[in-house]
């Protein structure tokens with residue numbers, strides 16, 4: 001009935017097709033595309049897809065598709081973000097053990113998703129160069 005196979009380059013087009021024509025769905029797909037791309041600090045273009053931005057949030061190095069610069073999440077801010085992850089995992093993990101209730105592990109899931117969301121949205125990217133990882 002509805003074809004949900006979405007090719008990245010035709011994302012906006014496919015969304016419009018799924019929802020049928022209309023101002024609301026156009027607005028929706030515009031917002032989607034805004035959320036999907038993140039700005040490369042080197043060339044200033046909105047080129048980084050959500051998936052790559054997420055990978056940067058778990059300490060992966062990602063290339064900019066346009067200028068080929070190697071990018072990573074700002075290490076200082078990412079360290080703070082991961083401090084929150086560890087704190088949340090420890091807090092809910094210990095609560096689950098001490099209270100002998102797996103409920104606390106269920107509470108961890110939305111907290112973890114919120115942290116992931118904040119990680120992707122708030123941690124800025126930095127450009128890397130071999131031998132100069134702290135380059136501004």
Ligand SMILES: [Zn+2]
Pocket residue numbers: 040041042043044045047064065066067068069
């Ligand atoms: Zn770039």
